[in-house]
Amino acid sequence: MLGELINLNLFAFFMVFARVGTALSLVPGFSAAYVPQRLRLGLALAISFVMTPPLAASLPVMPSSTIALALLIIGEVIVGGFLGMIGRTLIGTLQTAGTIIAYASSMANALIQDPVAEQQSSTVSGFLLTMGMVLIFVTDMHHLMLQSIAMSYTVFVPGAPLPVGDFSDHAGQLVMRSFAMGLQLASPFVILGISFYIGLGLLGRLMPALPVFFFGLPLQLSMQIWVMTVTVSGILMVFLGYFRDTYMSFLP
Numbered sequence: 001m002l003g004e005l006i007n008l009n010l011f012a013f014f015m016v017f018a019r020v021g022t023a024l025s026l027v028p029g030f031s032a033a034y035v036p037q038r039l040r041l042g043l044a045l046a047i048s049f050v051m052t053p054p055l056a057a058s059l060p061v062m063p064s065s066t067i068a069l070a071l072l073i074i075g076e077v078i079v080g081g082f083l084g085m086i087g088r089t090l091i092g093t094l095q096t097a098g099t100i101i102a103y104a105s106s107m108a109n110a111l112i113q114d115p116v117a118e119q120q121s122s123t124v125s126g127f128l129l130t131m132g133m134v135l136i137f138v139t140d141m142h143h144l145m146l147q148s149i150a151m152s153y154t155v156f157v158p159g160a161p162l163p164v165g166d167f168s169d170h171a172g173q174l175v176m177r178s179f180a181m182g183l184q185l186a187s188p189f190v191i192l193g194i195s196f197y198i199g200l201g202l203l204g205r206l207m208p209a210l211p212v213f214f215f216g217l218p219l220q221l222s223m224q225i226w227v228m229t230v231t232v233s234g235i236l237m238v239f240l241g242y243f244r245d246t247y248m249s250f251l252p
Contacts, residue, residue, distance in 0.1 A: 012056040017048040018076035023149050026084025028091040060159035079156045082167050089174050090243050094132045096182030098125030104193035105224030144247035151251055181242055185235045196220055
């Protein structure tokens with residue numbers, strides 16, 4: 001073991017660690033605040049140590065200039081950040097869906113500290129994010145995130161010019177698709193909410209003496225919770241398919 005550490009190309013190791021460590025500091029699950037920092041650092045070092053031997057031959061040699069070395073490391077950090085933000089954007093689909101559902105079901109004021117999004121969000125968003133993160137690890141889809149980082153060396157070659165235009169275009173397209181997917185996942189609740197509001201409006205016009213707010217709010221909450229119990233499995237299955245298909249595009 002000591003001989004392997006001595007013979008290890010430290011420059012190649014830190015080149016791999018710059019990309020892998022940055023990606024793991026952003027991808028969902030691995031970068032969560034409840035994961036100890038030492039565990040995250042140890043995991044990034046272990047994965048970099050495993051990936052360095054097969055990648056060492058394809059990595060550039062250590063430049064003699066300090067500026068060139070800094071630019072090389074910064075380029076790897078940018079690529080790792082791009083790969084990590086893909087996972088962040090994908091898991092944000094569930095937060096978008098949960099926020100829309102909370103607004104449509106009059107539960108937007110019920111806020112909790114979401115451990116996945118690391119911010120205060122609606123109860124529905126926290127529930128969907130927690131369930132989605134658990135299913136990602138239970139179904140071993142977190143392996144796709146690690147495989148995409150490993151296969152990124154065939155797409156984003158270290159030392160080559162960064163495709164900044166492709167980065168920005170893909171990020172914009174991914175955000176657009178994720179928001180559209182979040183709206184589609186919440187569409188049953190949106191349709192039910194609009195229909196319910198229209199019905200309450202007609203009922204209020206037909207019976208002005210009826211206290212529509214006190215009559216309609218408990219009924220609306222009961223209906224939306226019932227719809228949630230019926231559709232939550234389908235919502236998570238569609239999300240897992242979207243998560244898998246997005247990461248599969250990075251794999252051969």
